[in-house]
Amino acid sequence: MTQMLKYVLQDVIRARFVLFYWLFIVAVTTLLFQLDSDPAKVVVSLLNVILLVVPLVCIVFTTIHFFNSYEFILLLMAQPIARKTVFLSQYIGVASSLALAFLAGVGLPAIAFGGAAKVLSILGIGLFITFTFVSLGFLAASLSRDKAKAIGIALLFWIYFALIYDGLILWVVYAFNDYPLEIPTLILTSLNPLDLGRIVMLLSIDVSALMGYTGAFFKEFFGNLTGEIFSLAMLSVWVLWPLWVALHRFKHNDL
Amino acid sequence: MISLKKVTKYYGRLKTLSEVDLELKAGYGYALLGPNGSGKTTLIKSILGLVIPDSGSIEVCNEPIKQQSQYRKHIGYMPQVGQYPAGLRMAQLFEMIRGLRPDAKNIDEELIETLGLRPLMDKRMYSLSGGTRQKVSAALAFLFCPVILILDEPTAGLDPVAVEILKEKIIREKKSGKLLIVTSHILSDLEEIATHMVYLFEGSVRYNSPVEEMKKETGEKTFAKSIATLIRHQDLQFNELVKP
Amino acid sequence: MKWVVTFCLLFLAVMTLHAKSTVQTTDALLRELKKAKAGDTIIIKSGHYKPGNIIIDKPMTLIGEGLPVLDGENKIEIITVLAKDVTIIGLKLINTGVSSMNDFAAIKANTAHRLKVRDNVLVNSFFGIHISNTIGAEIIHNTIYHDQVAEESSIGNGIHLWKSAQAKIENNRVSGHRDGIYFEFVTSSAVKNNYIEKNLRYGLHFMFSHENQYIENKFINNGAGVAVMYTHSIKMIKNIFSQNWGSSSYGMLLKDISDSEVRENQFLNNTVGIHMEGSSRIKFFKNIFQGNGYALRLQASCDNNDFKQNNFQQNTFDVTTNGVTVLNNITGNYWDRYEGYDLNKDGVGDTGYRPVSLYSMIVERVPASILLWRSFMVFLLDRAEKNFPAVIPENLIDNKPSMKPYDLFKKSN
Numbered sequence: 003m004t005q006m007l008k009y010v011l012q013d014v015i016r017a018r019f020v021l022f023y024w025l026f027i028v029a030v031t032t033l034l035f036q037l038d039s040d041p042a043k044v045v046v047s048l049l050n051v052i053l054l055v056v057p058l059v060c061i062v063f064t065t066i067h068f069f070n071s072y073e074f075i076l077l078l079m080a081q082p083i084a085r086k087t088v089f090l091s092q093y094i095g096v097a098s099s100l101a102l103a104f105l106a107g108v109g110l111p112a113i114a115f116g117g118a119a120k121v122l123s124i125l126g127i128g129l130f131i132t133f134t135f136v137s138l139g140f141l142a143a144s145l146s147r148d149k150a151k152a153i154g155i156a157l158l159f160w161i162y163f164a165l166i167y168d169g170l171i172l173w174v175v176y177a178f179n180d181y182p183l184e185i186p187t188l189i190l191t192s193l194n195p196l197d198l199g200r201i202v203m204l205l206s207i208d209v210s211a212l213m214g215y216t217g218a219f220f221k222e223f224f225g226n227l228t229g230e231i232f233s234l235a236m237l238s239v240w241v242l243w244p245l246w247v248a249l250h251r252f253k254h255n256d257l
Numbered sequence: 258m259i260s261l262k263k264v265t266k267y268y269g270r271l272k273t274l275s276e277v278d279l280e281l282k283a284g285y286g287y288a289l290l291g292p293n294g295s296g297k298t299t300l301i302k303s304i305l306g307l308v309i310p311d312s313g314s315i316e317v318c319n320e321p322i323k324q325q326s327q328y329r330k331h332i333g334y335m336p337q338v339g340q341y342p343a344g345l346r347m348a349q350l351f352e353m354i355r356g357l358r359p360d361a362k363n364i365d366e367e368l369i370e371t372l373g374l375r376p377l378m379d380k381r382m383y384s385l386s387g388g389t390r391q392k393v394s395a396a397l398a399f400l401f402c403p404v405i406l407i408l409d410e411p412t413a414g415l416d417p418v419a420v421e422i423l424k425e426k427i428i429r430e431k432k433s434g435k436l437l438i439v440t441s442h443i444l445s446d447l448e449e450i451a452t453h454m455v456y457l458f459e460g461s462v463r464y465n466s467p468v469e470e471m472k473k474e475t476g477e478k479t480f481a482k483s484i485a486t487l488i489r490h491q492d493l494q495f496n497e498l499v500k501p
Numbered sequence: 502m503k504w505v506v507t508f509c510l511l512f513l514a515v516m517t518l519h520a521k522s523t524v525q526t527t528d529a530l531l532r533e534l535k536k537a538k539a540g541d542t543i544i545i546k547s548g549h550y551k552p553g554n555i556i557i558d559k560p561m562t563l564i565g566e567g568l569p570v571l572d573g574e575n576k577i578e579i580i581t582v583l584a585k586d587v588t589i590i591g592l593k594l595i596n597t598g599v600s601s602m603n604d605f606a607a608i609k610a611n612t613a614h615r616l617k618v619r620d621n622v623l624v625n626s627f628f629g630i631h632i633s634n635t636i637g638a639e640i641i642h643n644t645i646y647h648d649q650v651a652e653e654s655s656i657g658n659g660i661h662l663w664k665s666a667q668a669k670i671e672n673n674r675v676s677g678h679r680d681g682i683y684f685e686f687v688t689s690s691a692v693k694n695n696y697i698e699k700n701l702r703y704g705l706h707f708m709f710s711h712e713n714q715y716i717e718n719k720f721i722n723n724g725a726g727v728a729v730m731y732t733h734s735i736k737m738i739k740n741i742f743s744q745n746w747g748s749s750s751y752g753m754l755l756k757d758i759s760d761s762e763v764r765e766n767q768f769l770n771n772t773v774g775i776h777m778e779g780s781s782r783i784k785f786f787k788n789i790f791q792g793n794g795y796a797l798r799l800q801a802s803c804d805n806n807d808f809k810q811n812n813f814q815q816n817t818f819d820v821t822t823n824g825v826t827v828l829n830n831i832t833g834n835y836w837d838r839y840e841g842y843d844l845n846k847d848g849v850g851d852t853g854y855r856p857v858s859l860y861s862m863i864v865e866r867v868p869a870s871i872l873l874w875r876s877f878m879v880f881l882l883d884r885a886e887k888n889f890p891a892v893i894p895e896n897l898i899d900n901k902p903s904m905k906p907y908d909l910f911k912k913s914n
Contacts, residue, residue, distance in 0.1 A: 005356050016344045043815065046875070054877060073340030079307050081357050082330035168878035175867045183869035191872050201872055219748075220872065253324065256308040 003087055006078070010095030013071060020099045023059055027051075027107025032114075041117035045124055045207050048108065052128050053196055056104060057135040058160050064096050064139025065156040069149040072257075079257055089140075089252045093245060097136040104128050123206040127199040130237040134195045135160075137244035144251035167194045184219050192233075195240035202233050258283045258405065258436045259304060264313035266299055266460075273299045274310065275460040283404065286427075286437035288447040288468075290484070291457035297440045298337065300457065301407055304438075305334055317405070330358065333403035337410045337440075339394035343383035347374065347393060350382065354397060363402040368395055371422050388414045395423055405436045412446050424449060444481035451480065456487075527552050537561050539584075545569045545592065558583045565591035568622065573597040573607070579626070582610035588617040597626040604657055606631035607645075610638070618643060625649060628657035629678060638668045647677030653701045653724070658683040666690065676700060681723060684710040693717055703728045704745075715740055726751035726771060735761045743769035752793065755780045762786075765909065768793055774816070778802050786810055787909050795821055795861075804828035812906045813837065813856065817874065820856035820897065821865055827897040831856070835903040843904045854902040857893045859886035 014020055030051055034044045071092065078088050105125055112121040142156035171190050175183050191197040205224050223229045259281040266274040273296045281287055289297050302308035304315060306322055306329065314321055317328045341350060355364070369375055372392040377385070385393070391414045398406060408427070412420045427450055431437045441447050454471055456464035464471075464487065468480060477483035519540035524530040527550045533543050534552075539559040547567030554577045557563075561584075569592060573579045576598045580589065587610070594607035606628035610616050616638045622645075623629045629645035632638050645659045659675030661683045662668055668690040674697075675681040681697035684690070684707035694717045697704040704720035705727040707713070712734045719741045720727050726745035729735070735758065742752035752771035757779040764786040768774035774793040777783075778800035788811045790796035796816035797808075801824025808831040813819045819836060833849070841850035860879045863870050873879050886893060 005359075009353050009356075013342060013344070049875060050877075050880075053875075071342070074342045076307070076336070076340055077342075077354075078357070080305055080329065080332070080334040080336075081354065082327050083357060084326040085324075087326075164877050165881070168873050168876045172863070172870060172873060172878065172882075175870045176863070179867050183867065187869040187872050197872070197876065200875060204875060254309055256302070 003091055006083070006087060006091035007095055009074075010071075010091050011099060013074065014067065014095055014099045017067070017070070019063060020103050023063070023100065024103035024107045026055075027104060028111055030055075031108050031111040035111055035115040035117065041112075041115075041120040042207055044117060045120050048121070048124055049200065049203055049207075052124060052131060053200055054164060056128060056131050057164060057196060060100055060132050060135035061139040061142065061156045061160050062153060063100065064136045065143045065152050066149070067096055068092070068140060068143035069152065076257055085253050086249065089249050093136065093140060096139075097133050100136060101129055101132045104132055120207075123203055127203045127237075130241065131195060131199050133241040134237070134244070137241055137248065140248035140252075141244040144248045144255065147255075163194050163196050168197065171197075188220065188223065192236045195237060198233060198236055198240070202237075258318060259438075260316045261300075261304075262314050262316075264300075264303060264310045264315060266296075266303065266308060266310045273460050274303065276313065277457075277460070277462055279455065279462060279465070281436055281438065283436045284431070284434045285452045286431050286439065286450045287453045287455055288451035289438055289440040289455050289457065290447075295457040296460040297457055298409060299460075301334075301409055301438065301440070304407065305329065305332065330361070330401065331403055332405045332407060333398035333401065335394045335398035335406075335408045335411050337413070338387075339390045339397075341382040341390065341393070343381070345382050346378070347380055347382065347385070348378040350393070351378075351397075351400075354400065358401060361401045365399050365402045366396070368392070368399050368423070368426060371426075372396060372419055388416060388419070391415050392419060395426075399426065399430070403435075405438070406430060407438045409440050410442065411439060412441060412443055420446070444484060448480040454480075454484070526550075545571075554578050554581060556581045556583065557587050560584050560586035562588040563590065563592065564588075565593070565621075568593045570595055573605075573626070575599065578603070578605040578607075578609055580608045582608065582613040582616060585612075585614040585616075587613055588619070589621060590617075590619045591621065593622040593624065594626060595624040597628070599627045599655060604628050604631055604661075606657065606661070610635055613638070615639075617641075626657075628661050629659040629675065631657070631661045632665055632668070633663040635662075635665045636667050638662070638665060640668070640670045640673060642672040643674075645673065645675045645678065649677075653679055656701065658706075659697070659700065662687045662690075669693075670695060674698070680704070680706040681720070683707070684713070686710065688712050690714075691716065695719070696721075698722055700724060704742075705729065707732060711735070714738070719743075720745070720752075722746075725749060726753060726773075728754040728756070729758060730754075730756040732757070733759045733761065737761070737763045737766060739765045741767045741769065742771060742774070743767070745771040747772060751776050755783070758783060763788065767791070767910075768796065773798055776800075777806075781805050783807070784809075787907065788812075789814070789909055790819075791815055794818065797856075798822070799827075799829060800824070801826060806830070807832075809833050810903075810907050811835070812909060814906065818858065818861040818864070821861040822857060822894060822897065823865060825894050827894050831897070831899050833901045833903060834899055835906045836899065837906070839902045839904075841902065848904050850902040850904055853898040853900045855887060855890065855893060855898050857897050858883045859892055862892060 034047045038044050075088055108121055108125060112118045138159050139156055142159055143152045145155050146152040175187055191201060202224060205221060224233060261277050261279040264274050264277040277300065291297050299308055303310050318331060320328055322328050374392055374396055395411060411423060439447060439450055451468055453467050455462060471487060472483045475483040475486035477486050519542065521542045522533045523544040523546060524533050525546045525548060530545060530550055530552050534555060537543060542562040542564060544564045544566055547569050549570045549572060551572045551574060571579050571592055571594050573596045575596045579594045579597055589608060597607055598605045607623040607626035608618055609631040612634045614636045616635055618630055618640045619642055621643045623643060625647050630640055640660060647656060656679050658680040659678035659682060660670060664686040666688045668687060671693045673695045676699045678700050679702045681700040681704045682692060687710040689712050691714045696719050698721045700723045702724045703726065704723035708730045710732050714736045717739045722744040725747065727742060745752055750772045752768040752774045755775065755777040759781045761783045763783060767789040770792040772794045774790045774796040776798040779802045781804050783806045785808045790811060791814045793816045795818045796813050797820045799820060799822045801822060806829040811834045813834060814837045836854050836856060839850055839854045841852040843850055860883050
C-alpha cells in the first residue's frame with residue numbers, strides 16, 4: 003500500500019496541476035489578506051472560494067486523474083494487488099495531495115499575515131470538502147467508462163451541490179412557510195456537504211448573521227457538543243459514502 | 258492449472274462469453290484463436306480478473322479467483338497494447354513493478370537485455386515507439402518467472418529479430434513446464450509455440466484439441482494449413498484468420 | 502490650591518452649624534440615626550454593619566469612610582429615604598431582601614427631591630436604587646452589580662426611576678440586574694457616561710419618559726439590549742450599543758418613539774442594530790452600524806424618519822422591512838456593499854443603493870432560510886434582484902450613497 007501510494011503521489015505531482023492549484027490558492031489568499039486587514043473579513047471572502055472553487059477543482063481533477071491513470075491501474079491489475087488497494091491508494095494519493103495544496107495554500111499566507119488562528123475553522127472545513135469532492139470525483143468516474151461523460155457527471159455533481167440544491171431548499175422552505183421548518187431545514191442542509199460546511203464555518207466566524215430567532219435555534223444546535231458531533235459525523239458520512247459506492251463499483255467494474 | 262467452468266459474460270445485451278468450459282494445464286501451450294469480437298481478450302481478462310464474469314467460476318492453481326488478487330503472482334501477462342503511465346521513465350516503470358512485489362525471489366531480466374531495452378531505460382514511456390512498448394510488455398510479463406504466461410498478440414508490432422528472440426524465450430519457458438496461453442493472428446508464430454488449439458467463436462469454445470490431433474484430423478502438415486482445412490470442414494467462420 | 506482650602510474651611514463652617522458624628526458600630530449608627538436632626542451628617546467608619554432597615558425621614562447626609570458595609574442579610578431593604586435633600590456617599594450596601602411583594606432596594610427613595618447618591622457600591626441587591634416622585638435626584642459614580650445567577654423575575658432593576666424629573670445619572674456601572682436603567686414617567690433627565698453591561702433583560706428600558714438625554718453611555722451585552730417605548734423628544738448621542746446577541750435581542754428597540762434625535766451612536770455586533778416600529782420623525786445622523794446581523798429593521802409602521810451620514814459596515818443585512826411602501830428618507834449614507842461608481846468625483850455615488858436585499862426579505866418571511874446565508878444561490882438571487890428589482894421595495898433606495906465611510910470616530914468598546 004505505501005509503495006503504491008508513493009507511485010500515485012509521484013504521478014499526481016508529475017501532473018503539476020496540484021502545483022498550479024496550490025499557487026492559485028496562495029494567490030487568492032494573499033490577495034484577500036492584502037485587500038483587507040480584518041482577518042474575519044478575509045475568512046468570509048475565503049469561504050466563497052472554498053465553497054465554489056475547491057469542490058470544482060477537486061471533483062474535476064479527480065475524475066480526470068482517474069481516467070489519466072487508467073493505464074497505470076491496468077498495469078497494476080495484472081499484478082497480485084487487490085483492487086481495493088489500488089483504489090484506496092489512488093484515493094489517498096489524490097485526496098492528500100489536493101488537501102495538502104489547500105492547507106499550504108491557505109495556511110502559509112495566513113501565517114505570513116498573522117491570521118493563522120482565524121483560518122483554522124476554514125482549514126478544517128476545507129479539508130472535509132476536499133475529501134468529500136474527491137470521493138464524489140471517484141464516484142463520477144466509476145459511473146461511466148467514458149471520460150467526457152464522467153467529467154459531465156462530475157460537473158453535474160458540483161453544480162447540484164453548489165447551486166441547485168440550495169435553490170430547492172429555498173423553494174421548499176418558501177412553499178411550506180406555514181409549518182415549523184427549523185428541523186426540516188436542518189436535515190435538508192445536512193444532506194449537502196457544502197451547506198453543512200458553510201454553516202459550521204459561519205457559526206465560527208459570522209455569528210451575528212445567524213442570530214435571529216431561528217438562528218438562535220441553529221446556533222444552539224450546532225454550538226453544543228451534540229451538534230458538533232452531529233456535523234462532524236455528517237461531514238464524515240459525506241466523505242465516506244461516495245467513496246464506498248465508488249470502491250464497490252470499482253471492485254465490480256470491468257477494466 | 259487454470260480451469261473455467263461455464264463462464265458467461267455480457268456486455269450490455271451482447272454475450273461475449275457463453276458458458277465457456279476450459280481446462281488449461283501446465284507444460285502446454287494453448288493457442289487461443291477466433292475472429293475479432295469472438296471473446297479472446299475477454300477470456301484472458303477474465304482470467305486476470307480485469308473482467309468480472311456474470312456467472313461461472315474460474316480457478317487458478319485450484320483456487321477460485323473471484324475478488325482475489327494474490328493468484329496473479331503466478332501469471333505473467335503481456336497485453337495486446339501495452340498502456341503505461343506516460344510520464345514514467347522506463348527504469349521507473351521496472352523499479353515500480355518490482356517494488357510492488359518486494360518478496361519475489363526469481364527475477365528474470367533476460368529480455369531486457371536481449372531485446373535491447375537497457376540503453377533505453379532513461380526514456381519516458383510516451384516517447385517510445387509501439388514496438389518498443391511491446392518489448393517492455395514482454396519483458397514485464399517474464400520478469401517474475403511466472404508459471405503461467407498469458408500473451409495477447411505477443412508478436413504484433415515487433416521487428417523480426419525481436420519476434421525471434423521472444424519466440425525462443427517462449428519456447429524455452431514452455432519446455433520448463435509452464436502454462437502458456439497465446440493469441441495471435443500470425444499463425445506461423447503459433448506453429449512453434451502451440452501444443453493445443455482452442456477456437457472461440459461468438460463467445461463459445463468451438464474447437465479444443467491438441468495440435469497433433471488436429472493435424473491428424475485434417476491430414477495437413479502445418480498448423481496454418483490444418484486450421485484452414487478445419488474451418489472449411491467444420492464450417493467455422495474463420496475469415497479473420499485466413500485472408501485470401 | 503488656595504481656593505480649595507478656603508472652600509473647605511467655608512464648607513466646614515457651614516457643616517458645623519449642623520451636628521456631625523462619627524460611628525464605628527451598628528449600635529452607634531442606630532443611635533446617631535435616631536438622634537439626628539435635619540441637616541446632620543453621620544460619618545460611618547469602615548466596618549461591617551447590620552443595622553436593619555434604615556429609614557431617613559429628614560434631610561441629612563450619610564458618608565462612608567473606607568467603604569463601610571451595610572448588610573441587609575438578604576432580609577430587608579437597607580436605606581429608605583422619605584425626605585428631601587438627603588445625601589448618601591461612599592457606602593457599600595449588600596444583600597437586600599428579595600420579595601415579590603415589596604420592591605426591596607439597597608436605596609429606595611420616595612418624594613426625596615435633590616437626593617444625592619454618590620460613590621456607593623451596591624452588591625447583590627434586589628433593586629439597586631429605586632426612586633419615585635422625586636425631582637432633581639443625582640445618581641453619580643455608583644457601582645451596582647449582582648453577581649449571583651438569577652432568574653429575570655427574581656431580580657429588580659439597577660437604577661429604577663418612576664414618576665421623576667430632572668434626574669442626573671452619571672458615571673455609574675450597572676450589571677447583573679434585570680434592567681440596567683429603568684425609567685417610567687421620567688422627564689427632563691440626563692443619563693450620561695454610564696456603563697451598563699450584562700443585565701438580564703434590557704440595558705436601558707424606558708416608557709413615557711419624554712425630553713430626556715442619553716449621552717455617551719455604553720450598553721454592552723445585555724440580555725435583550727435596549728428597549729425604549731411610548732416616548733417623544735429624546736436625544737441619544739454618542740452611546741455605544743454592542744454585543745447584544747440573542748434570538749430577540751436588540752442594540753436598540755424603538756417602539757412608538759417620535760420627534761427625537763439619535764446621533765453619533767455606535768451599534769456594534771448586535772443581532773439587530775435598531776429595530777423600530779411605530780416611530781416617526783426621528784433623525785438618525787452619523788451613527789455607525791457595524792457587524793450587526795440586521796443593522797436596521799425598519800417596520801412599515803414607521804414614517805418620516807431621516808437617515809443621513811450613517812456608516813453601514815459589515816452587517817449581515819443593512820436594512821430590512823416588512824412592507825412595500827417606505828415613508829422614510831434614507832439619503833447620503835455610507836454602505837460598504839455599494840458597488841456603484843463616482844464619475845464626477847464628488848464623493849457621492851452616481852447610482853442609487855438599495856440596502857434591502859431580496860434574501861433579507863425571504864429571511865423575514867421564512868426565518869429558517871437563514872441557513873442559506875452566504876451560499877452561492879443567495880448570492881445569485883441578490884445579484885439578480887439588485888439589477889432588476891421586482892420584490893424589494895422600489896423606493897427604498899439611497900440615491901446619494903457616499904463612496905467612502907464617514908470619518909465619525911474610532912471604533913472602541
